[in-house]
Amino acid sequence: MASPISVYNSNALDTHISSTSRESLKMELLADVSLLPGEDRIIDKDIIYICPFNGAVKGKVLITNYRLYFKSSDADVAVMLDVPLGAISRVEKMGGASSRGENSYGLDITCKDMRNLRFALKQEGHSRRDIFELLFKYAFPLSHSLPLFAYVTQEKYEESGWNIYKPMEEFRRQGLPNNKWRITFINKNYELCDTYPTVLAVPFKSKEEDLKRVAAFRSRGRIPVLSWIHRENQAVIVRCSQPLVGMSGKRNKDDERYLDMIREANDTPKLTIYDARPNVNAVANKATGGGYEGDEYQNAELIFLDIQNIHVMRESLKKLKDIVYPNVEESHWLSSLESTHWLEHVKLVLSGAIQVADKVSSGNSVVVHCSDGWDRTAQLTSLAMLMLDSHYRTLRGFQVLIEKEWISFGHKFASRIGHGDKNHADQDRSPIFVQFIDCVWQMTKQFPTAFEFNERLLLTILDHLYSCRFGTFLYNCENARDQHEVRSKAVSLWSLVNSKMDIYLNPFYTPESGRVLYPVASMRHLELWVTYYIRWNPRIQQQQQSPVEQRYKELLALRDEYLKKLEELQLSDSSPSSRLANSSTPNTSSTSSTPSQQYTHLQTPL
């Protein structure tokens, strides 16, 4: 990872040696950009960045096939921008050749990651034409028949992140298959359901024909399949899409029997079906052929979780952006925040997941669905699994969780994010995954020692959700990923993460398996994720280094210092203090071990 960068750096320097001294001075501004292997310079240009916090800043912009990079030329105002083109949702021209006023002619860029960028250019000579066109082309490669950067990059990592999740291994970890649940490969060619993975866990008693008949009655063939099983009580989380009840109130005996098989698998007296939608939405869905499980389902209860749809979430986050960027709404901050309803949506998602987790941990199997079972359903099942299973709270386990519940089960990342697509107003876009990560962050706040990973991992995941540098979040489902050969042609985000794990580790992590985490889903205890949503505000950045973490590091240093001194003292003075040496022998021996070993060793008695 490090070497290719330096190669590219020196390349960059080479190109500028030939330029004039004045030029090179300016170019040096951009010389320190560490480009990725496979990243190519497209254009650079003198430009004025209209920083919402500093005002207009003169500098130079560099556009590559991966990023937009800006650096101020004025040494007093050190402003730097490094934006992956994938994060751009919209590029517009601002002002015209005849526009009056300073800095009124330029570009207006809207980003997917809660910021907007404005650049001003000289009005003479259509100076923005080339940069606009190139930016537009490389920010939206799919709209211009260009490959996404993930297919261009030459990054190499020791460990391939594509291996982090192997469905069969994960099922085995959960103790599957067993005498109640079997693994089926009926979908190996994506014939049963084109948005599902190939390997599915279904009730042991169900026959392949049953599955096909059930698929016919479930929206997009997304049949109920097992996501997670409780090791002790064998209660399961099953996910699916809505039943195709329709206006006429159709019934499907096979579907009813199939759900009852799920119930029977651990003798749950009553199967609980969580419909993530608000009741009215579920009813309205009947008009389009969907619906929900009615009374005909014996031994089942249906609970609506009142989580709003993707459009509501999108608008809510948009409102949030309005009050935090560029300037934080100051005068009525809390009521403005309340009026975005963002935290309230987070709360509903969390409390839905809590209900699921609670049911399962008390031994009852649950079925979770929404309309298509790829947005709210993924949120609920993955959060419930995070609460129930401490494995998913580890750094690697969390990667598995995302790969499993989101990527392989067909959360429509391509549609929701719009990778490389210029159509910024697409109604399919929605920050569902961001919302999930926010929920995870809320949990890490409430349980600061329960997660092996830290906030930085969550931020990295969200950054690369948009960046298109990795193949991980590309495309809508496994089927599409296979067709585009993502695994062989692109790098996984987890390759990057696992190559430098230490920066993503939470120093306070204290493993505690078998403990269910119930976060408090109340507005009184939820917080806005300031370090994500308001991170572009320079006032917030200051806070990014967690003071507690800083203190922990200080203490670690202090401890090592003391240990060293102690060792020195004991070495220098072995003769007169046999008494002391006597009493401290166990400690002396451990001093020689590494600090971390020493630490755990000392702490175990607690």
Place this chain on the structure above:
Amino acid sequence: MLTGSKTTFKVRQMLPDIKERMLSQSGVNARSRDVFGLRCLPGECVLQRAVMVRKKLTAREGRGWLSGTLFCTHFRVAFVPQDSPRPDDNADPVLLGDHDVALASIEKVVVVGPNRTKLVTPNSSLKFTPEELVLYCRDLRVICFLFDRLTPDAQVLEITYTIAKTYQPPKPGSVLSFQNAALGSVEMKQFLSNRRRNAHMNWYESVSDWEQELERCGAMGWRVSSVNDRFEMSTSLSRFIVVPHKVLDTELKKSFAHFNEGRIPRWCWRHPRGSDLLRMASFQNNIYHEKDDIRNLEMILFGCQSSLCVVVELAEELPSPADIQLAHSRLRALCLGDISTSVSVPDDKWLSTLESTHWLDYTRSCLKKASEVACLLRGGHLTVALQEADDRDMSCVVSSLVQVMCDPHCRTQHGFQSLVQKEWVMAGHRFYSRVNYHRDNDKEEAPVFLLFLDCVWQLLSQYPSRFQLTDDFLLALHDSIHLPLFSSFLANCQRERCKRSQNLGQSYTPVNGWRDMLHPDSSSDPSDPPLPPVWDWDLQYSKHRRDRFTQPVPPVPPLQPLLNGNLNTNPDTHRLTDTLPGSVFLLSRGTFSCPANLLPWRSTSSGPYKKSHRRAASSENVPGLERLLKAWALTEFPQALTSTSGPQGPLDPYEPLLPLLMGPCMGLWRECYLRGALHAQAFSHPISANHPHPVERLAQEVQQLKDKLAQVSTGTDRSPSTKTAEPRRTDANLNQNTNNGTFLFPAARPQSKAAPRMTPPPTSTTTNHQTSRGPPPASAPPSRPVRRDNGGSSSSGNKHTFLFGHSSVTEARTYPAPNNAKLPKSNGPSLAS
């Protein structure tokens, strides 16, 4: 249950308790102890008890339930967990156990029945047997007890009635009876009058106390004046005030009349860059200014900086006491909900309702004002005078916040206590009226001090690693203010405090021994009990709780004991030396101005001022000042961040902690205000008290290593610094070894029997962490270095002799003057050498 029988039942129930108490008092060693494990205070008697009760634990306590016995005494509702260790009869009395609540803290008593909730008043009678007893406290705690089916119904009803009858309904006069219940017994009075003051903090009660502070700050050109010694100049000011050296007392006396309540400009603190912070009341305007007066006034106001003075007007942007009171009562209502109906604000309206309390706005405005002042002071060489009409509310808040921001000493527990003592207690904040202990003056009530604590909490939450004190300490202080027991809070000024202590008879001056042993009934003594200061934490809380008041290892950089007054190393300070001497500016709403009537004596056109003084420069210096203030605004802008807050660079310890005040950065002190929201308790520490946060664990480990290091280095070079580490261990051993070890402190035992009050535990509470937070010594693994002496005491005789020899040395050193023991933390540098 027949209600009629209850009173008689109660009387019968009480009798054995009294008898028990009498019995236990006649014993020399044992203090009163209930058979169910409650350690009563001297003179405290159990009115009622209920067995098999479960207490609901808060998030902080690790959640869940704890079973035990519930007691109601004249003074408190106490709860003793089932398997709590046998209390040590010889230990000094502690007012409140970890699970106790003082009756005076209780605001409402609510019972929950099978399907109903009822507010219990002294006169109410219950038609059902409660399943739950909920105590809503004034300090925003909510304590919930669950009665088991095994709790006898009679006990449930009796204890509910008893609590409802004996808790202090807010009415005049109840305070005294409460004080008497807590402290009124002869033994308690005796005990209290023998308490030693905490010598680690500055009490500002004597000239030397003030001089010590002047020295600590390196403030030259100031002196302590005792012109107000008899409170003749100003009734609300303290006995001693700090004024410029060059002003004589005779000149000073003439100045008092020019200020409201005689609160002349006084020195509070000196920034290490050489600026002085003053505070004063508003000017008396309709007074003729003699020529001499003017000279004196100017001298006092300009202090030692002849050049520049900035008057910071506090009234305009800060909330009034009435605002604060309204905000706080709204906040209370919001956080606790409507108690009797258990209706609370719907969750989706929480944020806007919280906003509409304005509590956070007020916190923010105080912090903002203090930040401005801190930035001005940082500029160096000017005088900042805080001015408020009566100089007794917001100037307390702002002056002490400035010092918390700028002076690392004020972020230690003892430094903070000294600060509160200086800027609140001695400066005459009207605690008595503002807290309204007697519920007889609602119009004056305003929790100004609680607003200050919230501000400090905001700073703490933004800069946790820069504080030695913890939010547990702030919480304890927050709760203590609701207890009408402390001399610190039960008066409006030093004069009132002095009056009260004079009224106390001389009969309780320190005496060795239980003088009143023969008169066990003298708890009916009519004189008021002596009130302890709030800082006597040993009296209030168990060691376990006190240990959490400070961070186990003090934050780095180490706090320097003495500032040299001239830390003018900062090159970028825009020196304001070009200023004409005698310029006065007004800072208001973030801008500087020099209104003509700022100093009344200068505004009178025909007054003697014109004749003798040249007119001060007008707005020439405003830009220079604004640049200083900009440093504050810089936190709002990015460039400053890269230069000032490099996490790796050495931190200037006097760089003020400027808080971020954007809406999203202002937090709600959930651990305080939402303690009571039982339905929605997040556990910020999911791994409970038994599993402290890894940072705490690491800190403990570092502390242990430090101790061990100290120990090892004594072994080799016998440096005197180890003395600080040793007494703590012997202190812990004292309890440990009374049972089985006869060899420890043979001399100390009889002495402590004869004069138990002579030996307050050595005040090393802040650092003695391993003894309380670690596992009990018996189970201590051999790898724990600090346990060496504990474990060793039962294994090898060789160590005994060592220990014995050593501890007797420390005994000899500590007992005559226990307060001389240095803070072990100051050990750091000597270790490094």
